[in-house]
Amino acid sequence: MTIKLAVRNLSKWFGDLEALRALDLAIERGGFVSVVGPSGCGKTTFLRIVAGLELASAGEVLIDGRAVTRPGGDRGFVFQTDSLLPWRTVMGNALIGPEVAGRAGPQERRRTLDLLKLVGLEGFESYYPRQLSGGMRQRVNLARALAIDPDILLMDEPFSSLDAQTREIMQTELMRIWEEGRKTVLFVTHQIDEAVFLSDRVLVFARRPGRLQERVDIALPRPRALTIKRTPEFVAYVDRIWRLIEDDVRASVIEQKA
Amino acid sequence: MAMETQTHGGILQALRRHRLAGTVSVIAGLVLWEFVSRVIVANPLFLAAPTQIAAAILALGASGELWRHIGVSAIEFALGYAIACVLGILAGLAMANSAVAKRAMQPWVSGLYATPTIALAPLFILWFGIGVWSKVVVVILLVFFPVAINTEAGLRTTSERLIEMLRSFGATERQIFFKVSLPSAVPFILAGLKLGIGRGLIGVVVAELFGSRAGLGRLIAASADSFNMPELFAGVVVLAIAGILMTAGFTWLEGRLVPWTRD
Numbered sequence: 001m002t003i004k005l006a007v008r009n010l011s012k013w014f015g016d017l018e019a020l021r022a023l024d025l026a027i028e029r030g031g032f033v034s035v036v037g038p039s040g041c042g043k044t045t046f047l048r049i050v051a052g053l054e055l056a057s058a059g060e061v062l063i064d065g066r067a068v069t070r071p072g073g074d075r076g077f078v079f080q081t082d083s084l085l086p087w088r089t090v091m092g093n094a095l096i097g098p099e100v101a102g103r104a105g106p107q108e109r110r111r112t113l114d115l116l117k118l119v120g121l122e123g124f125e126s127y128y129p130r131q132l133s134g135g136m137r138q139r140v141n142l143a144r145a146l147a148i149d150p151d152i153l154l155m156d157e158p159f160s161s162l163d164a165q166t167r168e169i170m171q172t173e174l175m176r177i178w179e180e181g182r183k184t185v186l187f188v189t190h191q192i193d194e195a196v197f198l199s200d201r202v203l204v205f206a207r208r209p210g211r212l213q214e215r216v217d218i219a220l221p222r223p224r225a226l227t228i229k230r231t232p233e234f235v236a237y238v239d240r241i242w243r244l245i246e247d248d249v250r251a252s253v254i255e256q257k258a
Numbered sequence: 259m260a261m262e263t264q265t266h267g268g269i270l271q272a273l274r275r276h277r278l279a280g281t282v283s284v285i286a287g288l289v290l291w292e293f294v295s296r297v298i299v300a301n302p303l304f305l306a307a308p309t310q311i312a313a314a315i316l317a318l319g320a321s322g323e324l325w326r327h328i329g330v331s332a333i334e335f336a337l338g339y340a341i342a343c344v345l346g347i348l349a350g351l352a353m354a355n356s357a358v359a360k361r362a363m364q365p366w367v368s369g370l371y372a373t374p375t376i377a378l379a380p381l382f383i384l385w386f387g388i389g390v391w392s393k394v395v396v397v398i399l400l401v402f403f404p405v406a407i408n409t410e411a412g413l414r415t416t417s418e419r420l421i422e423m424l425r426s427f428g429a430t431e432r433q434i435f436f437k438v439s440l441p442s443a444v445p446f447i448l449a450g451l452k453l454g455i456g457r458g459l460i461g462v463v464v465a466e467l468f469g470s471r472a473g474l475g476r477l478i479a480a481s482a483d484s485f486n487m488p489e490l491f492a493g494v495v496v497l498a499i500a501g502i503l504m505t506a507g508f509t510w511l512e513g514r515l516v517p518w519t520r521d
Contacts, residue, residue, distance in 0.1 A: 051426055071428045083423040086518035087441050096437070100427040130518055148427065 004029040004184045005050070005152060010059035012045055018209035019045045023059065025203065025212060030182040034195035035203045038245055038252040042210025043188045044156055050186060051077050051154050063152065073101055076145030078155040082137040084129040090116065090140050091125040097148035108147070115143045118177055135166040142174070146181075155187045159194065168226055171197055179223060192245075193229060196220075196237045204244045207252060214244055306487035311495060314488035323477075328496065330472040331462050334390050338397025339458045343451060346402045350409020350447075354439075360410070371403035379465045388469050396465040401454035405447070412446025413439050445516045452508040459501050 003026045010023040020042040027033050035043045048054040050061050052071040060067045063074055071077075076097070084093045091109075094116060098108040116125060119139040129137055138158055145153060159167040171194060178185060189195050195202045199218050206213040218237060220228060228234050288308050295307035302310070318324035349367070352359040379396050386392035416439045424434050466475025474493045481490035513520065 053422060053426060071426050073428065075426075077423075077426040079419070079423060079426075081419055083419045085420060085438065085441070087444075087516070096424070097427045100424065100429045100433055100437075128518065 002029050003027070004031070004064065005186070006062040006065075007050070008060050008062065010046070010049065010061065011057050012042065012049060012054070012210075013057045020049075021209040021211045023212055025215075027184060027186065029184055031201065032178060032185045032187065032199050033201045033203060034187040034189055034199040035205060036189060036192055036195045036241060036245065037205030037210075037213075038207050038249040039190070039256070040210070040252055041205035041207040041248070043205050045210065046205075047154050047156050047186060047188050050152075051075055053077075073097075073148050074151045076148055076150035076153050078138075078141050078145045078153065078158045080157045080160060082129070082134075082141045084137055084140055084144075086129050089126050089128055090121060090132070093129070093140055094143045094147050096144060101148065111149075112143070112147045115146050116140075118146075118180070119143045120173065133166075134162055135170060138162065138170060139173075142177070146177075146183075150183065152184045152186065155185065157189050160190070167191075167194070172226060174198065175224060192238050192241045193234075196234060196241070197224060197226075197229060202237075202241060204241055206245070207248050216241060302487055303485045304487065306491045310488040311491040314492040315495065318477075318489065318492055324492070324496070327472055327474050327477045327493070330390070330470075330476075331466065331474045334393040334465075334473065335397060335458055335462045337390070338394040338461065339401055339454060341394070342398040342401035342454065342458070343405055345398070346405025346450070346454075347409050347447060349402070349406040350413065350450075353406070353410040354413035354443075355435075367403060367406055370399075371407060375399045376461060376464050379461075379468045383465070383469045388471060393462055393465040393470070393473070397458045397461040400457040400461040404453040404457065405450040408446045408450025408453070409443060412443030415446075416442050445512070445519045448508065448512050448516065452505060452512075455504045455508065456501060459497060463497060 005027040007023050007025045010020060011018075012020040023046065035046065037043050045054060049056050050068075052068055052075070055069060062068070068075075085096070088096070091112065094112050095104050095108065098104045098112070113125065116122060119142055121136065121139050121143065124132070124136065129140070132140070138161075141158065145155075159170050162170060175198065185198075187195070187198060192202075196218055202216045202218060203212055204214045204216060205211065216237065220233060220237075292307045292309060295305045295310075299305045306314070315324065349363065353363055353367075354360075376396065378399070379392075382395045383392045386395055420438045420442065421434055424438055429437070462473065463475040463478070466473040467479050470476045474497055478490050478493040481487070481493065
């Protein structure tokens with residue numbers, strides 16, 4: 001397997017606050033890797049640096065061996081809030097990436113239409129965001145990131161605003177879509193079971209300063225059905241990761257209360 | 259921006275009920291007015307009844323005089339309003355895009371917006387004469403500021419999330435402006451334009467009261483001088499109808515152009 005995304009000695013400071021310390025990791029092509037950790041562990045900052053939305057204070061992010069410092073068509077970002085343009089239809093929103101790149105021709109249109117079908121939005125192309133449910137909006141959010149045909153999909157807690165049932169449906173849908181395209185995925189979440197269910201590997205972050213605490217390889221068979229969440233192997237993974245971050249989470253909860 | 263709190267089934271019913279209440283209220287008011295004017299005041303030098311006003315409007319319309327006044331006022335309003343909208347939007351764009359422009363213009367804009375500049379109308383009549391242009395200048399002065407302020411506010415309050423989304427696709431500043439900032443400012447700009455209608459109408463009438471040869475303000479002033487209450491009210495009613503129609507037109511336009519602000 002070849003390395004798609006490599007991170008070397010990555011650090012980030014916000015003024016006096018050390019957000020990320022000396023991050024080193026590598027993700028294989030087509031791999032699904034999640035980042036979990038308590039609030040304030042720098043997981044979103046890390047994703048934003050990889051996306052090029054934030055600059056690193058030290059170290060570098062390499063994609064296919066080349067350093068990246070700004071957003072590019074090789075990475076598609078799926079936002080926590082859907083961030084859809086309310087004056088554009090589903091199709092218009094999904095096409096924004098190709099449009100910004102200056103290539104929203106009939107071919108891109110057809111491809112995007114297929115993508116909307118893939119995420120389960122066939123027949124909703126001309127709807128406006130306000131006419132859609134939260135789950136459907138996140139499907140548009142995903143289709144929009146896929147429309148630029150990125151090598152890497154960066155996902156920032158994309159299902160956190162959905163209710164529990166919709167979230168589980170979206171997890172299985174994401175699995176199905178990923179199995180079809182096998183893009184490299186970097187997925188940030190605070191739900192441990194979501195990370196275990198989706199990933200080949202879970203990166204557990206610690207806080208103060210934000211840093212990589214442990215890599216947990218998930219050796220569950222694929223394709224995975226939702227029922228796998230009730231197997232002892234699955235529960236053992238969740239348990240192990242929870243124990244890794246428990247103290248940190250408690251500390252962050254107390255801090256937020258104070 | 260309008261907020262809908264009721265469900266769809268309830269809205270239709272409530273609307274029907276409210277419509278009915280509105281119609282009843284207007285009719286009752288007119289009947290009361292008619293009664294007070296004919297029976298209690300009973301002096302046509304002080305108050306005209308709705309039926310007398312309607313008759314005056316018809317008579318003025320038939321003689322062609324009403325259309326002459328409406329035509330002059332309409333030209334003054336249209337010219338001033340159009341110029342003010344263009345200048346106001348441009349000024350708003352400049353203030354939103356350049357910190358220097360904002361610093362330089364902000365004190366003037368805030369200061370003059372709060373000033374009752376209508377008081378300067380006599381001065382403008384002195385400068386620009388008794389004709390159309392003195393009124394156009396007054397209208398510009400009244401309409402410009404709400405449009406400029408709203409345009410700037412609309413561009414400045416563009417959602418950071420949406421800008422960031424576009425940036426993640428590698429958008430340039432120019433693309434961010436045209437694909438996010440400008441469209442999301444449209445509801446604010448429309449609100450400013452709508453605010454300008456009432457202010458512009460006031461500008462036309464008051465400037466005409468200070469000195470003019472024709473126009474609805476002239477009609478009102480002349481009627482007041484000769485104690486012709488039906489014609490005075492005729493002028494006011496025509497102005498009210500113009501204001502209501504234009505505002506309603508804008509509300510309709512908002513529904514078409516920026517439907518996402520409705521819910």
